[in-house]
Amino acid sequence: xxxxxxxxxxxxxxxxxxxxxxxxxxxxxxxxxxxxxxxxxxxxxxxxxxxxxxxxxxxxxxxxxxxxxxxxxxxxxxxxxxxxxxxxxxxxxxxxxxxxxxxxxxxxxxxxxxxxxxxxxxxxxxxxxxxxxxxxxxxxxxxxxxxxxxxxxxxxxxxxxxxxxxxxxxxxxxxxxxxxxxxxxxxxxxxxxxxxxxxxxxxxxxxxxxxxxxxxxxxxxxxxxxxxxxxxxxxxxxxxxxxxxxxxxxxxxxxxxxxxxxxxxxxxxxxxxxxxxxxxxxxxx
Numbered sequence: 001x002x003x004x005x006x007x008x009x010x011x012x013x014x015x016x017x018x019x020x021x022x023x024x025x026x027x028x029x030x031x032x033x034x035x036x037x038x039x040x041x042x043x044x045x046x047x048x049x050x051x052x053x054x055x056x057x058x059x060x061x062x063x064x065x066x067x068x069x070x071x072x073x074x075x076x077x078x079x080x081x082x083x084x085x086x087x088x089x090x091x092x093x094x095x096x097x098x099x100x101x102x103x104x105x106x107x108x109x110x111x112x113x114x115x116x117x118x119x120x121x122x123x124x125x126x127x128x129x130x131x132x133x134x135x136x137x138x139x140x141x142x143x144x145x146x147x148x149x150x151x152x153x154x155x156x157x158x159x160x161x162x163x164x165x166x167x168x169x170x171x172x173x174x175x176x177x178x179x180x181x182x183x184x185x186x187x188x189x190x191x192x193x194x195x196x197x198x199x200x201x202x203x204x205x206x207x208x209x210x211x212x213x214x215x216x217x218x219x220x221x222x223x224x225x226x227x228x229x230x231x232x233x234x235x236x237x238x239x240x241x242x243x244x245x246x247x248x249x250x251x252x253x254x255x256x257x258x259x260x261x262x263x264x265x266x267x268x269x270x271x272x273x274x275x276x277x278x279x280x281x282x283x284x285x
Contacts, residue, residue: 105216158233159213
């Protein structure tokens with residue numbers, strides 16, 4: 001009989017946890033692994049709400065047509081003004097809430113945008129300075145144009161703060177970002193500076209924050225952990241930070257692009273949303 005055939009259980013005495021640490025010696029420490037990924041869960045609305053919300057059903061039919069006919073070069077809008085409460089209830093049940101939330105700050109108010117559970121469908125609410133809602137609409141597209149168009153101040157110019165003690169690579173990083181930003185135009189691939197891998201000091205980060213300033217659009221994407229995307233005060237430059245499920249920063253980048261791809265719905269996702277909404281409508285008709 002061979003040695004292997006005579007083994008009835010796996011060998012012990014080696015591997016993780018098998019060695020006794022010396023007194024005062026710390027064991028290996030690992031970052032917690034991400035968990036709790038949000039996934040799509042199909043949901044059929046209450047049939048009584050469907051019967052009462054015929055206006056909502058009509059709007060959902062229009063939304064399905066907009067999704068089915070969408071192309072990458074367009075954005076489709078469906079105003080929600082005048083909808084009654086049953087129709088709004090039906091919309092809320094069918095659309096749900098997805099992973100991406102957007103806020104656009106304005107001098108005279110704000111714009112709140114929430115992606116639906118159907119990727120590529122966005123609910124856009126515009127508020128005045130007093131908080132009152134001025135308009136509301138559904139939007140079909142990869143990312144709301146209004147959030148991209150109003151992301152940066154009209155006169156977005158970088159500053160060059162005086163370099164204090166401790167500033168090392170901040171000026172070189174800013175020079176690279178500004179060069180890429182000046183060359184930015186449709187079709188140019190995004191350019192990212194990975195601060196997690198570059199040597200820098202806390203003073204470098206503070207200097208860059210002061211140099212780039214703050215924009216108007218903030219995006220939070222909740223998926224496998226969280227991703228926070230903030231427009232800076234310089235056109236086409238975004239701060240993109242990734243966190244794991246316990247809110248530990250795991251990747252810190254600055255990206256030069258029209259809008260970071262991580263917050264955009266892919267064409268395949270929008271096609272899938274059209275199919276899913278079609279299945280829901282077929283089930284509740």
